[in-house]
């Protein structure tokens with residue numbers, strides 16, 4: 044039985060295949076039955092569920108070719124981001140932007156529109172220069188801006204609905220050092236300067252302790268080398284002890300005594316201290332996440348961020364102690380792009396993600412957030428918890444029907460569908 048990281052989705056496929064070549068991927072695709080590729084199971088919903096044939100790409104990893112002059116790197120789709128980042132670094136290259144963790148596979152990450160933060164940077168899939176896919180009939184095709192552009196626009200964020208991505212060609216950048224600055228702050232003060240910060244900082248985000256006005260403001264900016272990383276001892280203390288072990292203990296207390304969740308959330312916010320360091324980008328973007336949680340996230344038009352936060356504040360005050368969230372919410376931004384189902388498609392975007400420790404109540408807050416997001420045209424993260432259907436999603440994406448047209452062309456028999464795709468694509 045397969046279960047995702049958050050333990051919110053599981054399935055027992057009739058067959059699990061571990062291909063180690065494009066031919067083996069193609070053979071599995073045409074062998075009969077519905078087929079889903081698996082990433083590393085880090086989506087919070089059932090998008091990766093494979094009721095029939097599951098393609099586990101754990102033997103389909105590594106860089107195929109790299110041009111250090113142009114930065115174009117072709118990678119096998121099952122490569123974990125952690126491995127990709129290390130391999131790129133050895134070549135003097137890096138991904139232009141990353142999310143909070145590196146456990147995802149490269150294909151899994153781009154397929155759900157995974158993103159980091161940066162008002163002048165796009166979601167991870169915007170780094171894709173070309174794709175090789177195995178289609179439902181077993182054919183192997185390539186696409187890029189100039190070759191089969193419709194397939195390219197659909198498949199960069201393809202939800203696993205169009206075919207199995209076998210390789211991805213990424214436009215990487217020379218490796219770079221980030222200066223990281225993390226500081227406690229107050230929500231109103233941060234909101235007041237947020238637009239200005241987005242304009243001048245390379246990467247800016249804040250974590251809001253939802254039942255208080257406390258935030259951690261994180262700013263990461265590119266600087267010339269050398270890096271001055273946190274010492275091993277400090278990394279161990281800050282990441283493993285404080286952010287994981289101690290925070291895990293706080294979550295356990297909140298789970299055992301939910302009436303104290305609100306208070307604990309506020310106390311955690313008051314204990315934040317400043318830290319600054321510099322390191323190679325992948326070491327700054329990514330931190331270990333060992334405390335398991337559930338998560339929902341909507342992308343909203345950037346200009347609606349203040350209104351949405353104000354409404355979430357009202358919800359946080361209104362809901363009872365048992366519905367309070369122990370994990371802070373995270374606010375990030377991304378630049379508009381031209382990928383049909385990217386959550387930043389056609390609009391500069393702010394992301395607000397709400398989390399709750401596993402085993403605690405989250406539905407009242409998540410549902411309230413979903414209706415607030417709906418009122419401003421919020422688009423759910425494809426890999427996080429939400430209840431939207433194709434009818435509700437169509438008006439949110441100008442190219443939704445273009446995506447369905449390409450899907451009809453390349454997978455008329457719905458080889459690659461599953462219950463999640465039936466819901467979100469119809």
Ligand SMILES: Cc1cc2nc3c(=O)[nH]c(=O)nc-3n(C[C@H](O)[C@H](O)[C@H](O)COP(=O)(O)OP(=O)(O)OC[C@H]3O[C@@H](n4cnc5c(N)ncnc54)[C@H](O)[C@@H]3O)c2cc1C
Nearest residue numbers: 080082083084085086142143147148151157158203208426
């Ligand atoms: C702790 C944690 C932190 C996270 N942080 C962030 C973050 O900072 N930013 C963010 O945006 N998201 C974040 N996420 C969400 C995560 O990035 C996405 O859900 C991502 O899709 C997970 O990748 P995966 O490899 O686990 O793929 P899976 O969840 O296993 O699969 C996702 C989708 O990709 C498809 N897929 C996988 N491989 C292929 C292939 N070869 N061809 C075609 N389709 C394929 C699957 O069929 C499925 O549809 C986080 C999740 C967790 C658990």
